[in-house]
Amino acid sequence: MGAVDLTQFHKTFFEESLEGLDAMEAALLALDSGSTDHELVHTIFRAAHSIKGGAATFGFAEVAAFTHVAESLLEEVRSERRGVDGELIDLLLRSVDCLRAMLDHTSHGLPAADADSEALRGELVRLVSGEAAPAPAAATPAAASVDGWAIRFVALPHLLQTGNDPLRLFRELQQLGQLDVCRAFVVDAAPTQLAELDPGQCWLGWELRLHGAVARADVAAVFDWVEGDCELTIEPIAAASVAPVAPVAVAPTLVAPPVAAPAAPVASPAPASAPRPVRETAAASSEGSSIRVGIDKVDALINMMGELVITQSMLSDIGEHFHLSQLERLREGLLQLERNTRELQESVMRIRMLPIGSVFNRFPRLVRDLERKLGKQVKLELHGEHTELDKTVLEKIGDPLVHLVRNAIDHGLESPEQRRAAGKNETGTLRLDAYHEGGNIVVQISDDGAGLNRAAIVAKAEQRGLIRPGQEVDDAEVAELIFQPGFSTAAQATDLSGRGVGMDVVRRNVRDLGGSVGVRSQSGKGSVFTIALPLTLAIIDGLVTAVGEERYIVPLISIVESLRLRPEMVRKIAGGGEVFHFRNEYLPIMRLHRAFGCNAAITEIERGIVVVVEEEGRRVGLLVDDLLGQQQAVVKSLEAHYQRVQGISGATILSDGSVALIVDVCGVVRLGQRGKAAA
Amino acid sequence: MHENTDGAAPTVQQLTFNLAGEEYGVDILSVREIRGWSRVTRIPQTPDHLLGVLNLRGAIVPIMDLRLRFGLERESYGDSTVVIIVAVAERLFGIVVDAVSDVVDIDPSAIKPVPDMGAVVDTRYLKGLATHVERMVMLLDVDKLMRPEDVETLDAALPHVREVEVAA
Numbered sequence: 001m002g003a004v005d006l007t008q009f010h011k012t013f014f015e016e017s018l019e020g021l022d023a024m025e026a027a028l029l030a031l032d033s034g035s036t037d038h039e040l041v042h043t044i045f046r047a048a049h050s051i052k053g054g055a056a057t058f059g060f061a062e063v064a065a066f067t068h069v070a071e072s073l074l075e076e077v078r079s080e081r082r083g084v085d086g087e088l089i090d091l092l093l094r095s096v097d098c099l100r101a102m103l104d105h106t107s108h109g110l111p112a113a114d115a116d117s118e119a120l121r122g123e124l125v126r127l128v129s130g131e132a133a134p135a136p137a138a139a140t141p142a143a144a145s146v147d148g149w150a151i152r153f154v155a156l157p158h159l160l161q162t163g164n165d166p167l168r169l170f171r172e173l174q175q176l177g178q179l180d181v182c183r184a185f186v187v188d189a190a191p192t193q194l195a196e197l198d199p200g201q202c203w204l205g206w207e208l209r210l211h212g213a214v215a216r217a218d219v220a221a222v223f224d225w226v227e228g229d230c231e232l233t234i235e236p237i238a239a240a241s242v243a244p245v246a247p248v249a250v251a252p253t254l255v256a257p258p259v260a261a262p263a264a265p266v267a268s269p270a271p272a273s274a275p276r277p278v279r280e281t282a283a284a285s286s287e288g289s290s291i292r293v294g295i296d297k298v299d300a301l302i303n304m305m306g307e308l309v310i311t312q313s314m315l316s317d318i319g320e321h322f323h324l325s326q327l328e329r330l331r332e333g334l335l336q337l338e339r340n341t342r343e344l345q346e347s348v349m350r351i352r353m354l355p356i357g358s359v360f361n362r363f364p365r366l367v368r369d370l371e372r373k374l375g376k377q378v379k380l381e382l383h384g385e386h387t388e389l390d391k392t393v394l395e396k397i398g399d400p401l402v403h404l405v406r407n408a409i410d411h412g413l414e415s416p417e418q419r420r421a422a423g424k425n426e427t428g429t430l431r432l433d434a435y436h437e438g439g440n441i442v443v444q445i446s447d448d449g450a451g452l453n454r455a456a457i458v459a460k461a462e463q464r465g466l467i468r469p470g471q472e473v474d475d476a477e478v479a480e481l482i483f484q485p486g487f488s489t490a491a492q493a494t495d496l497s498g499r500g501v502g503m504d505v506v507r508r509n510v511r512d513l514g515g516s517v518g519v520r521s522q523s524g525k526g527s528v529f530t531i532a533l534p535l536t537l538a539i540i541d542g543l544v545t546a547v548g549e550e551r552y553i554v555p556l557i558s559i560v561e562s563l564r565l566r567p568e569m570v571r572k573i574a575g576g577g578e579v580f581h582f583r584n585e586y587l588p589i590m591r592l593h594r595a596f597g598c599n600a601a602i603t604e605i606e607r608g609i610v611v612v613v614e615e616e617g618r619r620v621g622l623l624v625d626d627l628l629g630q631q632q633a634v635v636k637s638l639e640a641h642y643q644r645v646q647g648i649s650g651a652t653i654l655s656d657g658s659v660a661l662i663v664d665v666c667g668v669v670r671l672g673q674r675g676k677a678a679a
Numbered sequence: 680m681h682e683n684t685d686g687a688a689p690t691v692q693q694l695t696f697n698l699a700g701e702e703y704g705v706d707i708l709s710v711r712e713i714r715g716w717s718r719v720t721r722i723p724q725t726p727d728h729l730l731g732v733l734n735l736r737g738a739i740v741p742i743m744d745l746r747l748r749f750g751l752e753r754e755s756y757g758d759s760t761v762v763i764i765v766a767v768a769e770r771l772f773g774i775v776v777d778a779v780s781d782v783v784d785i786d787p788s789a790i791k792p793v794p795d796m797g798a799v800v801d802t803r804y805l806k807g808l809a810t811h812v813e814r815m816v817m818l819l820d821v822d823k824l825m826r827p828e829d830v831e832t833l834d835a836a837l838p839h840v841r842e843v844e845v846a847a
Binding site: 550551595596597598636637638640641642647648651653657658659660661671 | 722723725732740741
């Protein structure tokens with residue numbers, strides 16, 4: 001029986017530890033907001049303890065050492081020897097961050113500890129060992145007054161089956177102080193026949209001595225996990241106690257024999273395995289490449305599949321002996337098939353849907369940190385955490401949301417003094433909402449702050465040449481200005497107190513997901529940013545257009561308007577470009593047949609139709625032959641069997657079975673510019 | 680390739696097809712389907728030999744004209760024109776050929792290397808030459824057919840780069 005390759009469990013350890021840290025963070029934040037629930041402290045403690053145990057098992061000594069100190073601190077809180085204050089929570093939150101970084105480093109095979117983590121660990125150590133932790137009223141002997149502890153540890157036979165390893169416990173003890181093994185013995189009840197020996201059972205006991213000024217609680221904590229799986233006595237060593245008998249170094253050989261015993265046939269009935277220590281694992285946080293799907297969703301799929309099979313057999317039955325009199329039945333069957341297919345499609349899509357709560361979860365922490373940093377008071381309200389959206393969308397919406405939340409606190413909400421002066425509650429409210437609306441998910445970030453600083457935005461825009469000095473702009477146009485590329489950087493550099501840090505990036509990210517972002521603002525009352533996202537990236541609403549013999553799908557979300565131009569509306573400009581006048585601006589005309597090299601397309605602009613599309617704040621008119629109608633298109637990748645093609649974002653299958661390409665508006669615009677540059 | 684345990688020499692089965700009067704073979708294990716010619720959807724920004732894509736039971740599969748790929752005259756598509764759908768590393772693509780002829784067993788040891796024809800004839804898509812019933816069959820290297828042009832250009836340039844390095 002070879003040594004178990006522990007590396008196979010590393011991934012699970014990291015996942016569980018990160019989940020543990022999330023749970024810790026959430027509980028710390030709950031404590032911070034004034035909750036006195038004692039269970040929260042236990043949750044934090046358990047999470048830290050699991051991480052420590054795991055890290056020690058896998059030999060991540062730095063992580064284990066760091067967690068150990070944090071755990072000692074938590075133990076003081078748990079036993080109510082230390083009160084909870086903002087400072088402590090701050091420190092623990094920083095420890096959570098630090099541990100996250102350490103785990104990240106470790107998972108990439110890098111050294112976990114760095115200067116920061118060591119500094120933080122030092123801080124924790126000072127807090128634990130040193131200063132004014134009021135002496136506990138409990139009868140726990142103060143650590144300094146004992147020389148060490150005599151530990152008698154007898155494993156119950158099923159100890160190994162609960163996933164515990166005595167060797168690991170000893171290693172942990174060793175970190176506390178000098179550890180001597182006085183005696184290792186075989187339990188009397190152990191089987192005497194070799195054939196009865198089961199390598200899965202442990203019949204060993206140890207008498208240990210741990211020297212050094214160690215708190216009893218720390219020693220006991222090491223054995224927390226084996227509680228109920230062993231007989232344990234811990235007694236202080238009297239000053240005049242006998243000297244340790246022949247100290248034996250803790251070496252793997254000590255425990256190896258029973259574990260590595262020849263695999264005898266399992267003769268002795270295995271004792272019912274003790275309940276494993278309950279681990280708290282957060283249900284959320286599934287950013288990996290796999291998704292956890294609720295069993296109800298899978299059941300729904302199976303049901304649907306069953307119905308589909310029934311419909312199929314009915315149809316094939318009709319098809320086998322078809323007679324015209326059965327036409328009505330056939331039609332019914334086809335209708336049923338259509339319904340089944342639609343339901344199946346919906347169910348399959350639902351598998352990819354995850355609640356937005358996993359993204360919302362990171363905001364309490366962010367808000368707390370910003371509050372401290374900016375000296376503001378913010379009340380965060382989260383609504384609609386259970387709203388589900390496509391996993392791909394979910395993964396990409398996080399950053400834009402963080403951006404908006406940060407902006408809202410930084411620029412939107414005023415300082416407590418300003419708020420008081422304005423007759424508002426000193427604590428500002430930031431509200432995140434998520435809900436379904438039509439085929440979209442809407443996420444709203446609203447604050448009751450000062451609203452957009454109109455004057456500053458207009459001044460900035462004039463300075464940047466985005467609008468003419470003295471030009472009249474309405475509120476909608478002001479709102480539009482903050483999404484202009486470049487507007488933000490300038491705002492940031494001059495520390496202008498209007499919104500707009502990277503708003504163009506936010507808009508671009510949301511657009512990439514096929515969504516839109518807008519803002520409503522009322523001076524002095526606050527602003528509301530609204531993000532509308534498609535439920536899924538797999539299906540888009542598109543306009544089917546004809547160009548020559550080909551069909552192209554233009555995503556509906558990019559379309560501003562479609563119109564037929566009269567010849568006199570078209571102007572030629574230097575270099576052969578064509579423009580037309582549209583709502584107070586001149587838009588370039590992009591001939592799709594030319595960009596895509598289509599045959600037999602209409603080349604006279606007045607006979608075709610111009611579809612005005614907007615992307616990244618730029619508008620162009622796409623010349624197509626005709627509009628064929630609106631359609632939901634299931635997006636298929638060209639890359640699956642071919643490669644990326646510029647100007648095309650994918651393909652879809654039309655109702656006649658032929659393939660139509662989906663226009664990537666951004667790409668086409670770039671294609672046009674390149675064509676012009678080449679010409 | 681079929682592993683025969685009874686000691687007989689393993690043979691490779693090839694699907695042979697006709698292209699501009701010559702016979703070519705493609706490993707039958709990479710063939711997924713043979714279908715008649717149907718209209719494809721053109722894709723912009725692609726080389727001429729890539730005719731477009733078609734819908735193969737929901738998958739968007741690129742189709743290339745082997746004549747154009749080999750720099751031969753384009754032929755109008757008729758009733759016998761077929762598309763062979765092949766799979767390379769789970770990616771599907773179709774090749775348009777004049778006609779499919781047969782499935783033949785070929786002894787791998789009888790496969791001869793393609794002679795160096797110099798720059799005049801493009802032989803990089805051939806794996807070897809085999810003889811079957813006194814006819815020569817050119818064995819197609821399907822892996823190389825669908826590789827993006829830039830990879831090919833790079834491949835072509837590599838030997839020269841090495842020479843330069845040696846010279847330096």
